[in-house]
Amino acid sequence: MRSDRLLATLLLLQAHGRLPAPEIARRLEVSTRTVARDVEALSAAGVPVYAERGRLGGVVLMPGFRTDVSGLTDAEMRALLALGDDRAGALGRDLASAARKLLAAVPEARRPDIVRARRTVLVEQRGWRRTGEDPDDAVLAALERAVAADERARVRYRDEGWSTVDPYGLVSKAGTWYLVAARRGEPRLFRVDRVREVGATGVPARRPDDRDLAQAWAALRDRLDEAPDAVVVRVRLPDDRRAMLERVVAAQLVGPPEPDDEAGVVRLPFRAPGAAVGILLGFGAGVEVLDPPEVRALMATRAAEVVDLYG
Template identity: 50%
Template sequence: MKSDRLLSILLLLQTHGRLSAAELAGRLEVSVRTIMRDVDALSASGVPVYTERGRTGGIALLPGYRTDVTGLTTDEARALFVLVTDRAHTDLGLGSALGSALRKVMAALPAAYRPDADLASRRILIDPTRWRGGPQRSPAELAIVQRAVFTDRRLRLRYRHGRDSRVRSYTLDPYGLVNKTGVWYLVADHCGHPKLFRLDRIASAAILDEPVQRRGGLELPEVWDGLRRYIDEFPTPLKVRVRVRREALARFLRFHAADLAEPPPILVDDLGSGADPAPEHVEIRLQFHALVASEALLAFGTDVEVLEPADVRHALAHKAAEITDLYPRQS
């Protein structure tokens, strides 16, 4: 709606001071011509907005002009108070600031919206931390990486890769931090190419006395989206068929839900619920990005047997032999 867009322009100008018509058009996903018509509409309604031509020009409000109108709808007010657990804020040293900020926002809301917002804050909670997944405490180097991100400085990392546990060194140009399902990631360029680093795999970090050298025109959301899509759309060539003991099926499905190539032929709730006796084993089809990922199946011991392909069976047998050699039986 046009009224929402006019308010968005007003709030963006209050926040950023001066923006070009092209920047406003990009943020609001409309044409530059539409932005110029909206600026004329704001001016006609009494908002002191003006434009300046030239290389350093743009659209701005007269100095000192502020508005207390939030323009929030009922749903927008409620959405602000659908809280994510404060784990990420606490990691960044912002735990107390979150509560203080929300109290101020609540006080600024129109009185008619406060009951819905308060109810949402007490009834809905989003916890992005995976069960038995991710680091159990804040990564040791988070404070250093955070400082580099906020001060726009380059970073020197010693980083332990998950695929082979080798530690390598990198000089990075950070874009920012992302907390995904409770795991902290650094998004940065290495030699001009985007890379993703899990903070709990950083062996050491140091801030360099050099400004970042990011690629022009790119911000964290764009770089993160490209990296995320590359990972999400990565081909899964390795298909694995396993046989799972009935008693372990529920636990197996909790751990490997993301690896399922197709829905299981039988659900946990269906076991023993019909006239037919429950099967002793259930066949499940999985898919993995790489052979090394299938090693997670060893955690289920004899409750899970890989039926095919042979490469996975041989790889797990080799890994199991290494474990046996590491822990020989006592005579």
């Protein structure tokens, strides 16, 4: 549409100030005659743009001219400025940078009220008592590239070695980044701060279904939310057994394992107390349940029953 092309021309001139007509034509994939007509239309609409002849000539926008070409309302600009946080990792910094560039396109008269959002509204992405680490920027950027390219990726998750995953996308929840991806044909959540390395494959992603990111995330989130008997069990175990434990109990968890403030302790969100006891008893004295008290007591009861049975 011509209106879109006029807007694109104006954006190019606001970014560069002066451009040769052939360069504008090349970028917009039109003829130089079309560019000349568009410049005339912009000038007739009151935009101070004109053509200069000669070797150094071109299409020129009067220095200092700015118009609000973003189409954003004041409320939308305030929301972007509040959400953009330079401390929120690479993507947060990109959002903050984009918001500042949009603000530069806003007329001077509108800016004071919008900028006030930086002083009066703060969006804190992290939850209370957060114990996880921030994701590595290089890891997050590599995952973002794989998602954008819709490619299969290889990830080294915690101490489990390398795994091949087919990404649905990335989700930020309460300041924690998750990769939603299929592993061995089953959609799963991977905490990005637990991913140590990412390897590109160049192979298209092959997910087990045609759900998009929002649908896959909703299913995984609902599975966590709809487990009324779910219980978080704190267990102590040697570091060299942690990876094996997490692999064995994975099918009975409603969320990813979490590190605890206490060294050598991990928090496991089981579907139900019985599921926790049934699987943890198999580790014998190699795993100690610390709490909750009801699970610890149930472990003792079941262990006593086994002793009575086998003597």
